[in-house]
Amino acid sequence: MLLSLLANPAVRADLNSIPSRPAKRLATKHKRLRLAEGVSLWLAMLLMLFVHPLYADASQMEMEQPGQLYLMDGQNSWRQPALILKSDFKVQVSGLLAQTKLTREFRNTSDRWQEGVFVFPLPEKATVYGLTMTVGERRVVGRIEPKAKARQIYETAKSAGQHAATVEQQRPNLFTSRVANIPPGETVRVEVDYQQAVSYRHGEFELRLPTTLTPRYIPGEVVAETPKQWQSGWALPTSQVPDAHEISPFTVRPEDVDGQSHRARIHLDIESGFPLAEVTSPSHSLQTEIDGSRVRVQPEGDEVLMDRDVIVRWRPVTGREPAAAVFYQQWQGEDFLMAMVLPPETVGPVLRRELMFVIDTSGSMAGESIIQARSALLRGLDTLRPGDYFNVIEFNSQARSLFERPVPAEGHYLARARHYVQGLQANGGTEMAGALSLAMTMDQAPAEGLVQQVVFITDGAVGNESALFGQIRQSLNERRLFTVGIGSAPNMHFLREAARWGRGEYTAIHNSGEVNRALEGLFSAMEAPVLTGLAVNWPSQGQNLAPVPGKPGDLFRGSPLVQVVRGLPAGGELEVSGQLPGGRRWNTRLNLGNAATATGLNRQWARGRIDELMDAASLSGESPDEQGIIDLSVRHEVMSPFTSFVAVEEKQARPETELLESEQLPTLLPAGSQAGMLRYPQTATFWPLLSALGLVGLMFALAIALLSRRPAL
Amino acid sequence: MRRLLILLAGSSAVLLMFGLWIPFKALVAQELLAMAWAESQARQTETRPWPWADTWPVARLEMPELGVSMIVLEGGHGESLAFGPGRVFGGEGGPLILAGHRDTHFRHLQNLETGYRLRVQSQGRQWRQYRVTETRIVDSRNESIDTNRLHADSVLLVTCYPFDSMNARGPMRYVVEARPIYPEDPGNTVATL
Numbered sequence: 031m032l033l034s035l036l037a038n039p040a041v042r043a044d045l046n047s048i049p050s051r052p053a054k055r056l057a058t059k060h061k062r063l064r065l066a067e068g069v070s071l072w073l074a075m076l077l078m079l080f081v082h083p084l085y086a087d088a089s090q091m092e093m094e095q096p097g098q099l100y101l102m103d104g105q106n107s108w109r110q111p112a113l114i115l116k117s118d119f120k121v122q123v124s125g126l127l128a129q130t131k132l133t134r135e136f137r138n139t140s141d142r143w144q145e146g147v148f149v150f151p152l153p154e155k156a157t158v159y160g161l162t163m164t165v166g167e168r169r170v171v172g173r174i175e176p177k178a179k180a181r182q183i184y185e186t187a188k189s190a191g192q193h194a195a196t197v198e199q200q201r202p203n204l205f206t207s208r209v210a211n212i213p214p215g216e217t218v219r220v221e222v223d224y225q226q227a228v229s230y231r232h233g234e235f236e237l238r239l240p241t242t243l244t245p246r247y248i249p250g251e252v253v254a255e256t257p258k259q260w261q262s263g264w265a266l267p268t269s270q271v272p273d274a275h276e277i278s279p280f281t282v283r284p285e286d287v288d289g290q291s292h293r294a295r296i297h298l299d300i301e302s303g304f305p306l307a308e309v310t311s312p313s314h315s316l317q318t319e320i321d322g323s324r325v326r327v328q329p330e331g332d333e334v335l336m337d338r339d340v341i342v343r344w345r346p347v348t349g350r351e352p353a354a355a356v357f358y359q360q361w362q363g364e365d366f367l368m369a370m371v372l373p374p375e376t377v378g379p380v381l382r383r384e385l386m387f388v389i390d391t392s393g394s395m396a397g398e399s400i401i402q403a404r405s406a407l408l409r410g411l412d413t414l415r416p417g418d419y420f421n422v423i424e425f426n427s428q429a430r431s432l433f434e435r436p437v438p439a440e441g442h443y444l445a446r447a448r449h450y451v452q453g454l455q456a457n458g459g460t461e462m463a464g465a466l467s468l469a470m471t472m473d474q475a476p477a478e479g480l481v482q483q484v485v486f487i488t489d490g491a492v493g494n495e496s497a498l499f500g501q502i503r504q505s506l507n508e509r510r511l512f513t514v515g516i517g518s519a520p521n522m523h524f525l526r527e528a529a530r531w532g533r534g535e536y537t538a539i540h541n542s543g544e545v546n547r548a549l550e551g552l553f554s555a556m557e558a559p560v561l562t563g564l565a566v567n568w569p570s571q572g573q574n575l576a577p578v579p580g581k582p583g584d585l586f587r588g589s590p591l592v593q594v595v596r597g598l599p600a601g602g603e604l605e606v607s608g609q610l611p612g613g614r615r616w617n618t619r620l621n622l623g624n625a626a627t628a629t630g631l632n633r634q635w636a637r638g639r640i641d642e643l644m645d646a647a648s649l650s651g652e653s654p655d656e657q658g659i660i661d662l663s664v665r666h667e668v669m670s671p672f673t674s675f676v677a678v679e680e681k682q683a684r685p686e687t688e689l690l691e692s693e694q695l696p697t698l699l700p701a702g703s704q705a706g707m708l709r710y711p712q713t714a715t716f717w718p719l720l721s722a723l724g725l726v727g728l729m730f731a732l733a734i735a736l737l738s739r740r741p742a743l
Numbered sequence: 744m745r746r747l748l749i750l751l752a753g754s755s756a757v758l759l760m761f762g763l764w765i766p767f768k769a770l771v772a773q774e775l776l777a778m779a780w781a782e783s784q785a786r787q788t789e790t791r792p793w794p795w796a797d798t799w800p801v802a803r804l805e806m807p808e809l810g811v812s813m814i815v816l817e818g819g820h821g822e823s824l825a826f827g828p829g830r831v832f833g834g835e836g837g838p839l840i841l842a843g844h845r846d847t848h849f850r851h852l853q854n855l856e857t858g859y860r861l862r863v864q865s866q867g868r869q870w871r872q873y874r875v876t877e878t879r880i881v882d883s884r885n886e887s888i889d890t891n892r893l894h895a896d897s898v899l900l901v902t903c904y905p906f907d908s909m910n911a912r913g914p915m916r917y918v919v920e921a922r923p924i925y926p927e928d929p930g931n932t933v934a935t936l
Contacts, residue, residue, distance in 0.1 A: 427895060458895070710881070710888065711819035711831055711842040714903035714911040718846055720762030722909060727755025731748055738744065 063739070066732060073729040111287065111693055112140035113212070115148065117294040117336065119239055124301045125357055126370060126592065127630050128237055129225045136220070138212040139288075143684050145188065145692040146209045146218075149279040151240040153226040154203045154522040157637040157668045159630075160223030161675035163195040163209070165683075166216070172196075172677030174667055176660050180674035184208060191684035195220045198674035200277050201495065202641075203523035204243065211684045222675075225630045230370070232551045232588035233351045235302070236343045238538075241294055241336035242519050242697045244394050244491040245281045247460035248274040271493035278493070280696040284335055292698050293333040296340055300325045303355075303626065307347045312540040313338055313518070337698040338518035341540055354618070358600040358625035359632065366631035367568075367622060368594045371606045373561040373585040374616060381558060384419040384436050384480040385410070386469045389451070390488035390516070392426040392460035398542070398702030399517040400456040403487045405545045406514050407451050410485055413553045414439035419475035422447050425465035426458030436475040460492050463501055470505040482509040483556060486528065490521030498524075500648060502531045510534040512556055514549070519700035535586045551588060559584035561608035561616065568595055569602030569622070578638025594635040600625040636666035644671065765825070769847035772826035776800050776814040784868055789817075798823035801830050804841065805862040811851045815841055815863075831901070838893035839863070842901040845917070849902035852878075852919055861898060861921045873898050873921035880904050881916050896923050 118133040136146045152158070161172030172195065175183065180196055187194035188210035195218070197207045205222075212218045229236045250270030267274050284292065300309075302323050309318045314329040327342055334340065346352070357368040389407050391400065407422070414420055419436040420443075423429055432450050437443040469484050490513075492498065502511060511532020513525040516539055529536035537552040539545050562584045568575055575595040582591050591606065600622050607617035640659050647654035656672050663670040684690065772792070779792035780800040789799040802815040816823040819831035819842045828843030843849030861873040893899065897920055904917035 710901055710916045711824070711829070712821065712903075712912070713824065713842050713844050713849065713901060713916065714908070714913065715765045715825075715844050715846055716911045717762045717765035718907075719909045719911060720758050720765075722762075724755045724757070724759025724762055727751055727758060731752035731755060734748055734751075738748075 063736070066736060070729055070732040070736065073725050073732065111291070111695055112142070112691070113138055113144055113146045113693055113695060114288050114291040115146075115695055116290070116333075117241070119294060119296045119298075119340075121237065121239070121296070121298040122301075123228060123237065123298060125303055125355065125626065125628055126228050126230065126368065127225055127628065127634065128228050129223070129630060130239070132222045132224065134207060134220045134222070135217055136209050136212055137217045138214055140691070141214045143214060143688050143690045144212045145690055146212060146695055147206065147692065148208075148695040149200070149204065149206050149243075149277065149697065151203055151243045151519070152205055152224055153238055153240060154526050155637070156203065156224045156226045157633050158197065158199070158205070158222060158224045158675065159633050159666075159668050160221070161195065161197050161677050162221040162223075163193065163677040163679070164219040164221070165193045165679065168679065170195075170677045170679050172675040174664050174669065174673050174675055177672050177674045180676040183676050183678060184210065187678040188690065191682045191686065191688075191690075193218065193679040193681075193683050194677065196674055196676040197222055197669070199669055199671055200273060201523060202671075203240070203521070204277055206276060211690060213683065220677075225633060227592065227634065230590055234343050234345050236341065237298070238522065239296065239340040239342075240519060240522070241334075241338065241340060242281075242700055243279075244489050244517060244519050244521065244700050244703065246274075246277055246491050246493040246521070247392060247394060248278065248493045249459070249461060249463070250494070270497060274493055279694060281699050282696040283699050284337060287696065287698070292336045294336050294340075295333055296329055298325075298327040298342055300327065300344060302344060302346070304350050304352060305347045307345045309342065309344045311340070311342050312544050313341045316342070335698065335701075338701045339520075339540070354620050356600070356604075356620060356622055356625040357628035357631060358622075359628050359630070361632040364596060364632070365599045366594065366596055366635055367598050367600065367625065368592070368628065368631050368634065369604055369620060369622070370590045370592045371604075371618060371620060372590045373587070373608070374610070375587070376560060376610055377557070379558075379612060380415070381481045382417045382477070382479065384475045384477075384482045385414065386421050386423065386436070386472070386482075386484045387411075388423045388425065388465050388469050388484060388486045388488075389454065390426075390460065390462075390465075390486075391424050391454050391456045391458070392491070393457050394460060394489055394491040394703065395456040395516065396703065397456075399489055400454065402539050402542050402545060403514075403516045404451055404454055405542060406487050406516070406539060406549055408448060409545055409549045410553070411444060411447055411451070414444065416440075419477060419480060420447070421472065422450060423465055423469055424454055425461060425468075426456070427461055428458075429461070429465040429468045431468060431472065435473040438475075460488075462488070462492055462498055463494075466498065466501055467505065470507070470509065481558075482507075483534070484509055484511045484532070485514065485556075486511060486532075487514045487516060488520075488525075489517040490515060490524030490528075492521070492524065495521075495524050495527070496648065499527055499531045502528055503649075506532060510556075512536065512552060514539065514552065517700055518702055530583065533583055535589065555586035555588060557587070558611045560587045561585040561610065564591065564606070564608040566591070566593060567605040567607075568598060569604070570598065573597055576635075576639065578635055578642060580642050594631060594638055596632075596635050598622075632666055633668045636662050636668045640668070640670045766847055768825060769827070769844070773813055773848075776816070776827055780814045784866055787866060792826075798826070798829070800827075801866070803864040804828065805864075806851060806855060806859065807862060808859045809851050809854055813848050828900075832888075838895060838897045838899060840888065840893075840899045840901065845903040845906050849900065850906060852900055852902050852917060853906045855900075855919055860924070861900075863898065872924040874924050875919055875921045877920040879918050879920075881918055882914055894922065897921065 114137040116135040120131040122129045138144045163170045184194050184196040191211055194210040197205055199205055207220055209218050209220055248268050248271045250268030253267045253269060304323055306320055306325055309325055309327055314334060317328050317330050319326045353372045355370045359366045387407050387410055389403055418439040420439050421436045422432040512534040513529045513536040515525040520538055525536045535552060535555045537548045539548045564582050575597055577593050577595045585591055602622050604620040604622055610616045639662055643659055644654050659670050660672050663673040775792045779790045783790035783800055791799050798816045798818050800814045801817045804815050805812045814827050816827045816829050819829040823829040824844055828841050828848050831840040831842050833839035855875055857875050859875045863871050900919040902917050903913055904915040
């Protein structure tokens with residue numbers, strides 16, 4: 031190229047046509063010109079080299095599909111979602127049930143049509159029973175459909191440009207809502223109605239409203255095929271968690287989203303039925319208006335950040351704690367009864383125990399959680415008495431035990447254990463299965479007549495819950511498993527179900543100040559189950575009442591028995607009997623005629639039945655009775671693993687010419703925890719670009735200089 | 744006209760200089776870092792290569808097949824990446840993740856093939872041998888590094904992709920994964936037999 035340009039006759043002619051000038055000047059000028067030409071040509075060469083990759087880059091960009099929207103921009107910094115999400119919890123507590131109207135507001139701040147996908151948690155026993163979509167003035171009430179059909183209806187409406195919303199269940203406490211065709215600059219509201227049972231333990235009622243989730247650990251090998259359509263998270267499906275991508279929304283810090291997004295208004299209206307002494311919360315400071323048995327509660331300030339569970343507790347005036355309660359509802363000609371019976375406050379004989387402490391030191395526990403977990407474990411060590419045996423198992427990607435076998439709770443062993451626990455740090459995976467099998471297969475303590483107990487301290491952030499429940503069930507033997515939930519957004523479903531399958535109890539610690547309080551309850555319950563061999567006799571006259579739970583387990587101190595039955599009018603007597611520690615029989619009778627009316631019992635019953643069917647399936651190792659569950663779910667309008675709600679507006683909203691973008695809304699990192707996921711760092715400099723620009727500029731300048739000189743020659 | 748021309752030429756020259764300054768800095772800094780690294784190995788402390796540096800050498804990385812050796816700095820932020828590859832994550836008991844600029848220190852990554860060796864020297868002067876097991880291209884917009892999912896003993900080298908791109912803020916990343924080579928111990932084999 032260089033040569034060909036030099037050989038250019040035009041240039042030559044120009045150079046040769048220099049007329050009479052002093053020879054010396056001419057020669058230097060000539061030289062300079064040649065030099066300048068040479069330099070500029072070399073610059074041109076360099077430029078070509080640099081520009082080439084620019085073309086390569088440009089052609090690559092075109093390959094990206096239009097309409098794809100990414101969560102992170104090139105700077106590796108978070109790109110704020112175009113959708114602003116606000117939530118509004120309106121909770122109505124009546125007796126033992128809480129009904130919540132949860133409104134999610136998706137505001138589209140972009141100038142494109144958007145689809146919003148949001149993975150969110152609900153309380154661990156939440157029963158979703160309604161979906162309403164509001165666009166402007168129009169309200170569309172959703173209906174329940176089998177999961178696949180609901181998806182299809184939603185997809186069809188989405189591509190047809192209609193407003194549509196759907197909610198489906200991923201885990202009993204994890205749901206996905208999708209909202210299609212949110213117009214630019216407009217807002218679509220999606221109302222989800224759900225109910226949950228209020229927890230009543232140790233004389234205190236508690237309601238938990240999760241607002242975010244701790245990123246779940248996904249064990250197993252990644253399966254190569256990834257379904258692109260409904261992809262919404264960072265994790266890929268694995269051999270053990272085939273739906274990993276659906277339960278792993280991106281987790282971001284609050285400052286990564288818009289200042290108005292991920293905020294929630296919370297309002298509780300509690301009608302307890304007895305005079306209230308106090309309403310407290312370990313998670314938020316509250317504004318309360320107590321009026322006898324009724325109280326209105328909301329967190330201080332207008333909105334709260336959705337980065338932790340909202341916990342509200344209320345306590346009856348001392349001496350007025352209910353020991354039993356009955357509720358009645360007639361729904362579509364069917365009778366439903368719900369009864370609560372509290373076991374007696376007795377203390378059993380002191381048992382000698384073999385206590386196995388299992389502590390989760392995985393990456394998701396980093397930050398505030400591991401501190402809480404350590405102090406919980408230390409507190410647990412304090413409860414050991416002479417004659418007890420114990421061991422400590424720590425697990426993340428692998429499980430390790432402190433001692434080879436359980437050791438007596440004696441001074442130097444305890445000292446070693448305390449030292450070990452204080453040095454525990456959190457990082458790595460959450461391979462719970464290994465820890466469980468280590469705890470369950472370890473050699474027993476060399477002593478007779480010990481009660482074997484496992485205390486499992488974790489945030490439950492795993493994606494393979496049901497496999498773990500199966501493992502607990504199979505390897506439990508004579509043991510009891512107790513779980514302690516840690517962190518500001520623990521997976522309560524895991525903690526509760528693990529304890530249920532492990533025939534034990536569960537508790538949760540919300541902050542470090544609560545460790546003592548929460549663990550006292552648990553450890554006192556662990557002393558011994560208060561009531562075993564429970565028998566519940568409803569006045570059934572031979573008909574099948576299908577009570578839920580069908581086989582209530584042993585009762586621990588301070589925890590009531592709650593059962594719901596169908597097909598029984600409010601009348602007659604309920605008899606509950608069981609065995610107290612020490613072998614004495616205990617029984618109580620409840621007059622069902624005193625039942626207070628309530629709503630939502632049918633839903634509670636239906637949800638319970640669905641759970642029973644799912645349990646039965648996992649016990650027998652067969653696939654669950656899908657049609658039976660769908661029938662139950664559709665009849666009572668409650669969501670199940672096989673049904674979803676879907677709402678579609680008839681009218682087309684989005685013109686065909688407009689494209690739809692899809693956006694996965696992130697969830698906030700739970701307060702106090704550390705980000706476990708690393709972003710890829712920025713790993714290129716500006717030097718190729720700067721040099722190329724510099725070269726272009728220089729070349730350009732030279733070219734102009736040459737051109738402007740030439741006439742003067 | 745002439746002034747304009749000078750202005751254009753001048754600013755272009757400045758741009759070029761700024762551009763070339765980056766690889767120059769990267770080159771020179773490695774020399775300074777080598778000294779700091781020797782010192783921190785000798786003293787077993789974190790030695791800052793120059794008093795105002797906000798990073799310090801943590802390891803030496805070698806790619807024997809390519810004849811490349813460089814000092815790794817602490818942190819994956821721009822200040823440390825300007826002078827050498829940075830340790831983003833890891834160290835004791837976890838995967839080691841190193842990041843480097845694709846146009847300075849980590850430009851060699853494009854020549855790194857599966858099966859090539861990597862050597863990493865820690866402050867304690869021990870060398871660890873690794874073998875490249877995988878190279879792949881990821882989109883940083885929809886993938887992050889889940890450190891819990893990596894093998895605890897693996898090394899991950901991260902740089903931008905494509906290597907000859909002008910776009911310094913591109914979303915693609917080139918990731919090289921290496922696993923350790925454990926010296927074969929004949930005694931062990933006999934024992935298991």
